[in-house]
Amino acid sequence: MTRPMGRIVAFAPETNGWDGPVGQLARKMKQLGNDVWWIQRDGNDCPINEFRNKNNCEIDRGIFDWRELLNGARWLITAGPTLISNDDEIASWSAALTFAELEGTLNALILSSSEETFTEIWSKLVPRIRQFHIIGLISSEIEWISNYEEWDTPQNKDDLINTLNQIQHKTLIPHLLARERKRGGWGVNSHTYGISKTDTTQDLEMGEWIGAFLHGLIKFGHGEEATQRALEESNK
Missing domain, CATH: 3.40.50 (Rossmann fold)
Known part of the structure; x- marks a missing residue:
């Protein structure tokens, strides 16, 4: 083949x-x-x-x-639910x-975790975190990571974005993405070059949204301007 x-x-x-x-x-x-x-x-x-x-x-x-x-x-695309499946x-x-x-x-x-599964998934992911080029989160997962790390709990959008940046600086993931679908929605990419933001996100499932971003990354490249364009591509 x-x-x-x-x-x-x-x-x-x-x-x-x-x-x-x-x-x-x-x-x-x-x-x-x-x-x-x-x-x-x-x-x-x-x-x-x-x-x-x-x-x-x-x-x-x-x-x-x-x-x-x-x-x-x-x-190679994978997701958190695999980490709470069977040993094989x-x-x-x-x-x-x-x-x-x-x-x-x-x-x-x-990441695709729930409040019940987050700790089990995240604790298995952390030892291998630097093997990843992209990780996608939802806003509630930023809060759970903050609690896991015993940081201050984010109270608003700005706090969530600052915490996302803090996670990226600690893990050195080249593209750490997060999105919020409520209240008009927003998307953020905390990346090697800084941070990219969009004020709205389409009503897509998380996998679809990350897929559209990855398509944009392939299309535009990995530089600072390219990552902003890739984030905007996720809204199309």
């Missing part, structure tokens, strides 16, 4: 992964014209338009040939991150 160079690879091995944020992102990026492939629980991959969502087979961490699956891939799914995710680094593939993750 010939896999296109520069493709986006999506991996969400939990049984409802296709319906979650990784599936949302994959479909959005395909809609925007990108080459997107889906890695299945049985260790095979395919273009997402050929995937039939048969994600009910048993998973075995040893079945994935990550060197082959990630060869030539530009981005978590081990497969961990191996995928390791091989992505070896293959030169950039990692992007959508």
Whole structure:
């Protein structure tokens, strides 16, 4: 099978992964014209338009040939729910991150936690945090991280953005994105060059919003002006 160079690879091995944020992102990026492939629980991959969502087979961490699956891939997309699934799914995710680094593939993750699952997900993510080029959060997750770190709890939009910046400075994630859908919505990217903001966000699911941003990043590049344009692209 010939896999296109520069493709986006999506991996969400939990049984409802296709319906979650990784599936949302994959479909959005395909809609925007990108080459997107889906890695299945049985260790095979395919273009997402050929995937039939048969994600009910048993998973075995040893079945994935990550060197082959990630060869030539530009981005690997995963999400937080994988980190609260079973041991084989978590081990497969961990191996995928390791091989992505070896293959030169950039990692992007959508945190996608709830108040009940946040601590379990975040505590597993922190030791590997610097393997990620993009992490996407919602505003409530900024508050939970602040509480986890025993910082002052953000009280308003400005506090949330300042806390997001504080998280970025501590973790050195190149693009730490956050969005709020209420009260007109806003989106922020705390990045290596500073901070980019948009005052509104489209009524998209989080995976779709991050997918539109990533499409903009691929389109415009990673510089300071480019990251602002990519953030604005997420609203289209």
